[in-house]
Amino acid sequence: MEGKGKVNGVAAMAACYQGFDPAAYLQYNYTPPRADFERKDSIVPWKLACLHRAFTEGDVRGELLVDIGSGPTLYQVLSGCEVFNKVLLTDFLEVNRQELRGWLEDEGGCNLDWTPYLQHVCKLEGRRPSAWTEKAAKLRQVITDIVPVDVHRPQPLALDTLPSEGADCLVSCFCLESVSPDLAAFTRALGHIGRLLRTGGHLLLIGALGESYYFGGPGVRIPVVPLNEAQVCASLKESGYTLIRLEVYTLPQDMRVGVDDVSGVFFVKAIKE
Numbered sequence: 001m002e003g004k005g006k007v008n009g010v011a012a013m014a015a016c017y018q019g020f021d022p023a024a025y026l027q028y029n030y031t032p033p034r035a036d037f038e039r040k041d042s043i044v045p046w047k048l049a050c051l052h053r054a055f056t057e058g059d060v061r062g063e064l065l066v067d068i069g070s071g072p073t074l075y076q077v078l079s080g081c082e083v084f085n086k087v088l089l090t091d092f093l094e095v096n097r098q099e100l101r102g103w104l105e106d107e108g109g110c111n112l113d114w115t116p117y118l119q120h121v122c123k124l125e126g127r128r129p130s131a132w133t134e135k136a137a138k139l140r141q142v143i144t145d146i147v148p149v150d151v152h153r154p155q156p157l158a159l160d161t162l163p164s165e166g167a168d169c170l171v172s173c174f175c176l177e178s179v180s181p182d183l184a185a186f187t188r189a190l191g192h193i194g195r196l197l198r199t200g201g202h203l204l205l206i207g208a209l210g211e212s213y214y215f216g217g218p219g220v221r222i223p224v225v226p227l228n229e230a231q232v233c234a235s236l237k238e239s240g241y242t243l244i245r246l247e248v249y250t251l252p253q254d255m256r257v258g259v260d261d262v263s264g265v266f267f268v269k270a271i272k273e
Ligand code: SAM
Pocket: 014, 017, 020, 068, 069, 070, 071, 072, 073, 076, 091, 092, 093, 096, 149, 150, 151, 152, 172, 173, 174, 175, 178, 179
């Protein structure tokens, strides 16, 4: 019975994602006010600052960085692409993989201009904003592939996608809590992705706090596991990670724009035991 319930919950989530609209999702979450580079309290600059710090502290290094549940977005690898020689992007949906391929192949038709993001991260790195073209070229050079992923499978990527020892670092943003039917599934998914990471490798996890739904497109209401900080910490521990740092952002009132009911965002830096 229990096994069947698990499958149904996961299948229901997969069904919700069939209506996901990359263009609408980018518009809702990756334009002002949520991506206002003039404002320090805007959500996207906060996420980029967390990632910049994590990737430049010196302890996160190696050959291969894997982003789990990339969606149609690139912001999450703009700092990591300077540290790793290979970056693998992954998503459950072909429409999102297609959006990323569109940017990678640079043939126009992308649903979001990533230039201000590239410029902002260059600024964080102490480079002139015009270095963004070099960063874009670097990113295109290090992205090795864009592949399917399913975090509910004990083996989320196709066999032989990764070297046997696993990746050196995983980044994952707003994926696990927004694809899991409940806290137990979220914790299991954390364990599944941990199998892709080498022992001693880093996990950089960003996610929603207190969120029960978000819109993946007009009328596409996707349920989310509402998490608090204590639950995130307990799930990490249960799944074999040691927490290095947890940071929390609280959404200002004007970032609550009616596309979800998120109250905050967490950033975690952890290491696989
Ligand atoms: N990482 C992006 C970001 O930071 O905006 C996208 C996050 S979006 C809220 C959740 C992503 O999870 C979507 O791109 C969706 O396609 C993907 N997804 C859905 N089901 C999944 C599954 N079973 N395994 C992995 N990813 C899944």
